[in-house]
Amino acid sequence: MIQYIIRRVAYAIPLLLAVNILTFVLFFVVNSPDDMARMQLGQKHVTEQAINNWKHQHGYDLPLLWNAEQSGLEKLRQTIFYQKSIGLFLFDFGISDSGRNIGHDISERMWPSLALALPSLIVGLLVNITVALMMVLFRNSYLELGTIVLCVILMSISSLFYIIGGQFFIGKILKLVPISGYDSGFSAIKFLILPIIISVISGLGAGARWYRTLFLEEVEKDYVRTARAKGLSEVQVLFRHVLKNAMIPILTGVVVVLPLLFMGSLIMESFFSIPGLGSYTIDAINRQDFAIVRSMVFLGSVLYILGLLMTDISYTWVDPRVRLS
């Protein structure tokens, strides 16, 4: 087990290196640091000196991949690629193009993101599974047909519609909750209720249908027939046997996104002005702040790989047949 984890972590290093090279190519080769400086300082009336100052300040005044002026290992080390990548691997994100400390921003903005994403995931999961189990319980009835039709309709509506509609009706007309904003501590709850409800509803259509197919696959298996033959009621069969056995595919989907919850939801956070990592990223994209976007890409990849590892480990918990080696 320990050995397996070590091997997986070792496998993560080339992956992260590849991610890093890819983002590096995307960000630095297509447009040079000169272009970036010009973008940050404004296109017009920029002196050569100002550009050089900006580049020096942000550490972009080195060659990209190969420094011919230095000797030995320094040829590799005194480059933008090395300097910027090594910081990422040590989780030292440096300063953003607009001069803020990225690491500090991330640690501060992570919590609002989590406060929104975690309840959304848990409530969403509970609602989806409940609806799916209901559909399976009442299968081949008009109730099931109606719910399926409703699911298809729900999943055909743009998530933007739920957000805008929700803000408009619940926030503006009924005035039940504030339209947007955030507060520290427990007073944040009133700001979080609406986004959570909306994300649950917008995920309901696709989610419930997906879990329904999972359950339906299980329902046809032999052990279910045995359970019924034992005289268990349909509800007992579903909750005690089918749900337990359907946990494996459910886990695959859930555990892998758990670490990514830190990253927050781009759309939700920016619509509801929640100061999380999602809105941080969007702001960075709109300001064209490459240092932040690059850090977020790296962080996202690390969390995704962590999620994959956690999925594998969680298998051994729910399914005794699985052994990691």
Next chain:
Amino acid sequence: MIVLWTDGLIFILVLAIAVSITLMLRKPHFKRPLAKITQSKTGMVSLVVLLCFAGIGLLDSVHYKDSKTQDIISLLDHFARPLTERSEKTYSAPFSAYLYSKEMIIGEDGLEKWDYPRLKYGGAHLNNPEQEKWPDILSKAATGFGKGVVLALLLYLIFWMICGRKLAESFRPATKAALLTLFLVISLFYMLAYLSHWYHVLGTDKVGEDVFYQTLKSIRTGLVIGTLTTLMMLPLAIGFGIMAGFFRGWVDDVIQFVYTTLNSIPGVLLIAASILMVQVYMANHAEQFTSVLVRADMRLLFLCLILGVTSWTGLCRMLRAETLKLREMEFVQAAESLGVTRPTILIRHILPNVMHIVLISVVLDFSSLVLAEAVLSYINIGVDPTTYSWGNMINGARLEMARDPVVWWSLSAAFLFMFTLVLAANLFADTVRNAFDPRRAEHG
């Protein structure tokens, strides 16, 4: 005639679809599921709706240079010319005869007053809008609908004369439902087009442009994103997927490494990064993009490309798993022992047997891509701001929800059209999946 990049690719795609359907009709194992689709009522109805959208999208994909204004316009622009020329000053509600905002106007008595001015075009033929408007709209709608009905019936008559007997033999409930849908769509569309001569049926936007025209133009963007992305993604997914499954060993390792890398980068961020790069590139090489339309088109194409790059991994993984199963089957083993070369086995024996997975996943992806476009445009990393798209419409109208009275029409129009397209696509995808998925097919 000017062929933009996306136009060319769209027509190639249409050709490819036509060829593949004719090829599929020759193979019995494809013919049976296809026949099953034609028997499904929801499948046929949604297919008709999709085809109507596709028709408008195709009309909008034939570009040429207008001789008078020297602008690049499409056939759709040509047909909708009255709509483009009749723009108001700013917002106006659907079917309204007055502007949304008050202005200093000179009344009948010659005095200046602060009131809602009449629209330049919407309802301009009415003398007294308060009393005459609704009866006028109703009578015009009835006339328009009637003309639409006549048009639809004429089309049916021609259709009937060409292939009447064949049709009568296959006159099933599903065909009937499909024909009825087509009938309704044609009549309603004709009615709206007819009413557009006198009114702005879906209102006007901030700069006074007709919203109905905008939504029609947005259809093409939605379709392009939904279909061309697939075109970009398929070669990668199919090629890598079956190669990884068939050759295993180091090929498999490399391909798995590539898709885990791509997967581990958050999709939105990868798209954002690439679009930022394109923006910078376009800003630095402005001379290569002569007109706004060409630039917007390149950006649209690039968006499809990058969406394709981020979304091929899912299908690739499925194909790899299926190929791993297939390569152990007797017919592949037999081919191998008979000395058939590996490329031939891949193309002749593996590829046809994974095509149903490809087909299902393509149809399923379409609707999520159309929805994704709106979200991406909202974060400003979607299509060019000058392109007509539902995302841009929503983005532009979003802030107007705070106004009083609410400017609801742009948003509603975009959501309604998007909903119709996505719902039809989802229902059609379900039908296709039910017909082609062997596990489902057994249950009937």
